[in-house]
Amino acid sequence: xxxxxxxxxxAKEVFAEFDLPLVNRLVITRGExxxxxxxxxxxxxxxxxxxxxxxxxxxxxxxxxxxxxxGISLCKDYFTRKVGTYEVEAILIESLAEIKHExxxxxxxxxxxxxxxxxxSAEGGIDIEEVAATRPEAIIKENISLTxxxxxxxARSVAERLGFTGDLVDSASDxxxxxxxxxxxxxxxxxxxxxxxxxxxxxFAVDGKMILDDNAVFRQTTIQELQKKxxxxxxxxxxxxxxxxxxxxxxxxxxxxxxxxxxxxxxxLAQHGLAGMNFLDVGGGADRDRVYEALKLIFTMKPKAxxxxxxxxxxxxxxxxxAILHTLNEFPxxxxxxxRLTGTKETEGVKILNDAGxxxxxxxxxxxxxxxxxxx
Amino acid sequence: MHISENSRVVVxxxxxxxxxxxxxxxxxxxxxxxxxxxxxxxxxxxLGVPVFNTVQEAVxxxxxxxxxxxxxxxxxxxxxxxxxxAGINMxxxxxxxxxxxxxxxxxxxxxxxxxxxxxxNTPGMLxxxxxxxGIMPSDMCHFGTVATIxxxxxxxxxxxxxxxxxxxxxxxxxxxxxxxxxxxxLVEAFxxxxxxxxxxxxxxxxxxxxxxxEKVAAYIxxxxxxxxxxxxxxxxxxxxxxxxxxxxxxxxxxxxxxxGKIDAxxxxxxNIAETPWDIPDxxxxxx
Numbered sequence: 030x031x032x033x034x035x036x037x038x039x040a041k042e043v044f045a046e047f048d049l050p051l052v053n054r055l056v057i058t059r060g061e062x063x064x065x066x067x068x069x070x071x072x073x074x075x076x077x078x079x080x081x082x083x084x085x086x087x088x089x090x091x092x093x094x095x096x097x098x099x100g101i102s103l104c105k106d107y108f109t110r111k112v113g114t115y116e117v118e119a120i121l122i123e124s125l126a127e128i129k130h131e132x133x134x135x136x137x138x139x140x141x142x143x144x145x146x147x148x149x150s151a152e153g154g155i156d157i158e159e160v161a162a163t164r165p166e167a168i169i170k171e172n173i174s175l176t177x178x179x180x181x182x183x184a185r186s187v188a189e190r191l192g193f194t195g196d197l198v199d200s201a202s203d204x205x206x207x208x209x210x211x212x213x214x215x216x217x218x219x220x221x222x223x224x225x226x227x228x229x230x231x232x233f234a235v236d237g238k239m240i241l242d243d244n245a246v247f248r249q250t251t252i253q254e255l256q257k258k259x260x261x262x263x264x265x266x267x268x269x270x271x272x273x274x275x276x277x278x279x280x281x282x283x284x285x286x287x288x289x290x291x292x293x294x295x296x297x298l299a300q301h302g303l304a305g306m307n308f309l310d311v312g313g314g315a316d317r318d319r320v321y322e323a324l325k326l327i328f329t330m331k332p333k334a335x336x337x338x339x340x341x342x343x344x345x346x347x348x349x350x351x352a353i354l355h356t357l358n359e360f361p362x363x364x365x366x367x368x369r370l371t372g373t374k375e376t377e378g379v380k381i382l383n384d385a386g387x388x389x390x391x392x393x394x395x396x397x398x399x400x401x402x403x404x405x
Numbered sequence: 406m407h408i409s410e411n412s413r414v415v416v417x418x419x420x421x422x423x424x425x426x427x428x429x430x431x432x433x434x435x436x437x438x439x440x441x442x443x444x445x446x447x448x449x450x451x452l453g454v455p456v457f458n459t460v461q462e463a464v465x466x467x468x469x470x471x472x473x474x475x476x477x478x479x480x481x482x483x484x485x486x487x488x489x490x491a492g493i494n495m496x497x498x499x500x501x502x503x504x505x506x507x508x509x510x511x512x513x514x515x516x517x518x519x520x521x522x523x524x525x526n527t528p529g530m531l532x533x534x535x536x537x538x539g540i541m542p543s544d545m546c547h548f549g550t551v552a553t554i555x556x557x558x559x560x561x562x563x564x565x566x567x568x569x570x571x572x573x574x575x576x577x578x579x580x581x582x583x584x585x586x587x588x589x590x591l592v593e594a595f596x597x598x599x600x601x602x603x604x605x606x607x608x609x610x611x612x613x614x615x616x617x618x619e620k621v622a623a624y625i626x627x628x629x630x631x632x633x634x635x636x637x638x639x640x641x642x643x644x645x646x647x648x649x650x651x652x653x654x655x656x657x658x659x660x661x662x663x664x665g666k667i668d669a670x671x672x673x674x675x676n677i678a679e680t681p682w683d684i685p686d687x688x689x690x691x692x
Contacts, residue, residue, distance in 0.1 A: 138505060140585045141592070141617045143512055175509045216506055218585070244584065245504035247479055277644065288583060289557020289612045292639040293681055299642035300680070308643075313501065313540075313558070314423055340559040342528050343423060343499070343540040372542040372562060373430070393563065394682065 033241040033252055036079045038121045040237035043215060047207045049222075050200070050233050053124040059117070063104045070122055072097050078107045079119040086155070088112065093125065114276065126233050131224035132191060133157045136173070136208045138218040145173040145212060147183070147205060151191045153224040179209035200232050215252075216245035263326060270322045271312050279304025281400065282332030282364070284323050286311050286344050294338050294393070301397055303404060306332045313343040320352035321359075328363060334403045335366045338393060346370045346378025354385055365403050369396035406579055406589070406597050407495040407521045408471055410535040415440040415463040415493070417484045418475035419451050423499075427475065427540050428452055434537040439467040460491040471495045473529065473538055478502035481525060485511050489520055497538050498524030501584060508586035515588060522588025528558035528580035531565075541565070541578065549574010551688055552598035555610035556581060556591060556617070560639055564610055564681045571685030573692070576604045591617035592624050599630045606633045606691050608684060609675070613640030614661045622669035633691040634675040635684055638663045 035043070038056050045051060056079075057066045078090035085091045090110065094100045100122065107117050133153035139146050149169045152160045160167050169190050173179050181202065188201035208220050219240040226235045246252050267274035273288060281298065283305045285291040295305045307330060311323045327335055339349050349370060357363055369390045370378045382389040390396040414431070418424040419441025429452055432438055438454050440463035447458035455467065463469040472488040474481060474496065481500045488496040489511065496515075503511075503525045515522040523530065529539015533548040541562055546569030553568065555561030558580050565578050579594050581587050591611070598604045611618040618638065625634065641663040671677050678684045 138585065140615050141590055141620055143509060143586055143590070175506070176513065213506065216504060218505060242505045242585075244478075244502045245506070248504075285559075287557055287559025289555070289560035289610070289639045290563060292557075292612055292643060293560050293563070293637075296639060296642045297680060340542075340562045342542060342558060342562060343427070345426075371566075372559075373540075375542075 033243055033246070033255065034081060035239040035241065035255065036081060036118065037077065037237055038079050038119055039255060040220075040239040041121070041234070043211060043239060044234055044237055047211050049204060049207055050231060052126050052233050052235065055122045056119055057104060057122070058119040059108060063101050067097055067100055067104070067122070070097070070100075071124065072100060073125055074100060075123050075125055076100055076103050076107070077121045077123065078110065078117045079121055080110075080112060080115050080117045082112050082115055084155070090117070126226050126235055127228045128226050129229065130227040132227065133223045134205065134208065134225050135219060135221035135223070136179075136212045136217075137221070142172070145175070147171045147173055147179060147187060147208075149187050149191055149205075155223075157223060173209065178213075179206060181206065197227070197232065204232060204234075211239075215239070216242040216249055218242055263329070266322065266326050267309070270319050272319075272323055272326075273308065273310040273312070274326070275308040276330075277305050277307055279306045280333040280404065282306050282327035282330060282335040283338075284309050284311055284320070284327060284335065285338040286313065286315065286340065290338065290340060294336070297393070297397055298336075301401060303397075303400065306330055311344075315344050316348060317352040317355060320349055321356050324353070324356045324363075325360075328360060332364055334400060335364055336396065336400055337366060337368045337370075338396065339370050339372070341370070341372030341374060341378075344372070345374045346372060347374040347381060350378035350381035350389070353387070354381065367396050367400045367403060369393050406523070406530060406577065406594060408530060408532065408536055408538055410435070410532070411437070412471040412495070412536055412538070413437055413439045413467065413469050414471045414473060414538060415442055415460060415467070415469035416454070416473055416475065417442045417460065417488065419443060419454065419456060420446050420449070421475055421477075424475035425451055428454065430543060431537050434543050436536050436538065439463070440469050460487045460493060464491050464493070469493065471538065472497065474498045474500055474524075476500060482507035482511065485522065485525075486514070489514050489518060489522070492518070493520065495521045495523070495538075496588070497527065497529050498522070498582070498588065499527060499529060499540055500524075501526030501582075503584060505586050508584065508588075512586065512588060523579070524582040524584070524588055526584040527582030528561070530580070531578040533575050533578070539580070541580070545569050546573070546575040546578065548576070550576050550603060550605040550692075551608060552576050552601065552604040552606070553578045553608045553610070554581070554591065554594045554598065555579065556612050557583065557610065557639065560612075560681065561610050564608065564637065564684055567682055567685050568608070568688065571689065573685055573688050576601065590620075592620045595621050595624060596628075599624075599628065599632060604632070606635065606688055608688065609634055609636040609670075611636065611638045611666055613638070613643055613663050613666075616661060618666040619669045622673045622675070625673040625675065634670070635678060635687045636667075636670045636675045637678040637681055637684060638666045
C-alpha cells in the first residue's frame with residue numbers, strides 16, 4: 030500500500046481546521062490563473078513550490094520575492110519544474126514572518142515502541158536531524174499513552190523546557206495539544222511543524238508535514254480524496270488493485286509476492302548485474318484479475334523481460350499459472366517472461382504452465398540464471 | 406511461541422474462501438482445529454468443524470485457547486477484540502491492514518490481560534511436525550533446533566525451505582507480520598527464542614525500515630545472548646525511499662537502512678548472510 034504524505038499546503042489546510050497559528054497564505058493550484066490569484070496578495074512574500082521532495086530550498090524551489098511581478102513570473106516558472114517524476118502540484122505564497130527563533134515540534138508514531146511520541150527542540154530549522162544525531166540532549170521526547178492522551182501538564186512542561194515563559198507557555202502547550210487532536214482525528218503517523226517560528230506577534234507554524242495511516246483510509250474520507258489526486262496513472266492502477274508498486278530504473282519488469290521477498294529478489298538481481306524496472310508486490314491471495322492487471326501494468330512500462338517470482342502461502346500457484354496463461358492469450362506480443370512458482374499448489378501450477386508449453390522454475394536462482402540468458 | 410501440538414484452535418472467518426482453504430491445509434498438517442466462528446453462521450459445520458457465532462461460544466463449547474483470524478480488513482479489529490475478550494491465549498491475525506490506532510489499543514488490551522497477539526499481516530507460526538497456525542507452505546522444513554524469526558512472509562518461506570532442503574531442522578518458524586504496529590515485535594519474538602530451551606540457533610530475517618533489527622542488536626548486547634545468530638537483511642539495493650519526515654530518524658537515531666542494520670547486528674556478533682541461500686551453510690557451521 031501507499032504511505033499518504035500531505036504536502037505543506039495540504040497539511041496547513043488541516044492545521045487551519047484545528048486553529049493552529051499560520052501566517053497569511055494563498056494557494057495556487059496547477060491550471061489556475063496566476064495573475065488573477067495574486068492581485069490581492071501583499072508583497073514581499075515567500076513563494077513555495079508544493080512538490081513531494083525534501084530540501085525544496087536547496088533545489089531553488091522556495092524563494093522570497095519583493096514584488097507581485099516577480100511573484101507572477103516565479104510561479105509560472107515553478108509550474109514548469111519537474112524533479113524526477115514529481116511535478117509542482119501547487120504553489121503556496123505566504124507573508125514573511127519576522128523570525129526571532131526557530132523551534133521544532135512533532136507528534137510521531139514510534140512503530141517499534143508501539144506508541145506516539147511528542148518531540149520538540151529549541152533548535153528547529155532544516156538541520157534538525159543533524160541536531161538529533163550530534164546533540165541528542167537538545168531534543169525533548171515525551172511518550173504519549175493512547176488511553177490517557179497528551180496531558181496538559183506534559184504539554185506545559187515541554188513548553189517550559191523549550192525556554193518559553195509567560196503567555197508563550199500557554200500558546201506553545203495549546204499548540205502541542207492541537208497536534209495531538211490532529212493525530213487522533215486524522216489518524217496520522219506524523220504531524221510535524223518545522224520550523225515553529227517565534228515572531229514579535231507570537232508563534233507560527235511556518236512549515237508543516239503530515240503522514241497519514243493508509244490502513245485507516247477506509248474510514249477517513251478526506252484522505253481518500255487526497256490520495257487519489259497524488260498518484261501517477263500507474264500508481265492509481267496499482268492502488269485500485271492493492272499492489273505495492275514503485276517505479277525503478279532497470280530493465281526487468283518484476284511481479285512478485287511479499288515485500289521482503291520482492292526486495293530480496295531485487296538485491297539478488299543487482300548482485301547479478303541486472304536491475305528491476307519496478308517493485309511490484311501483488312499482495313497475498315492474489316486472484317486471476319489481480320495477476321492479470323499487474324502484468325498489464327508491467328507491460329505498459331515496456332520491460333526487456335518480465336520476471337515472475339511467486340512463493341505461495343495464501344497465494345495459490347494454480348491460480349497464478351492460470352492468470353499467466355490468460356494474460357498471454359490477451360497479449361500475444363508480451364515481452365519474454367521467466368516464471369518461478371513454488372509453495373501452495375505448486376505442482377498444479379507448474380503443470381498448468383508446462384501443459385501450455387511454458388517453463389516454470391521452482392528455484393529462484395535457476396530463474397535468475399535463465400533471465401540472464403534472456404536479457405543477454 | 407505460546408502454541409504447541411496441544412493448542413485448541415478456533416478459526417475466525419472459517420466460512421470465507423481463505424478461511425476454509427487454509428483450515429483444510431492446517432488440518433492436513435495436523436493442527437487441532439476445534440471450532441470456527443462466523444457471525445450469524447453458527448450451527449453449520451465446515452470441514453467437520455462446528456461453526457459458532459462468537460469466539461466466546463467456541464471457548465465454552467470446545468475449549469478453544471488459540472485463534473487464527475481470516476476476516477476482511479475492516480472487521481479485523483473487531484475480531485481481534487472479540488478474541489482477546491474471550492480470553493484466547495494466542496491470537497494470530499493473518500489479515501493485513503488494521504489501522505494503527507486500533508492496533509495500539511489492542512496491544513494495550515492484550516498486555517493488560519496477559520494474552521498474546523501476533524500480526525496482523527503475518528503468515529503465522531509453525532512448529533514443524535507439530536502445529537501449523539498460519540498460511541505458510543506446509544512442506545518447508547522439519548523439526549529441529551533452529552528458530553527462524555522474520556518480518557516478511559514470503560522471504561521467510563524461501564529461507565525456511567532452504568533450511569529444510571539442507572536438512573537443517575527448525576524449532577519454530579515465526580512471521581511477525583508487515584503492518585506498522587505488531588502484536589509481537591521482532592525483539593519480543595527474539596527474546597522468546599533466546600530463552601527457549603529447544604532452540605540453539607536463531608535465524609533473523611529483517612528488512613529496511615523501522616528500527617527493530619537495531620533493537621534486537623541492543624538486546625543481544627544487553628542480555629549477553631550467546632546463541633549463534635544468523636541474520637539476513639533485505640533491501641540493500643533499494644533506492645533511498647521517501648523518508649518518514651525527520652521524526653523517524655529522531656526517534657531511532659537512524660533511518661532504517663540495510664547497512665545500518667547490518668552494522669548494528671554484526672557489531673554484537675551476529676553472522677550476516679549475503680543472500681538467503683547462504684544461510685543454511687552458515688547455520689550448519691554452528692550445529
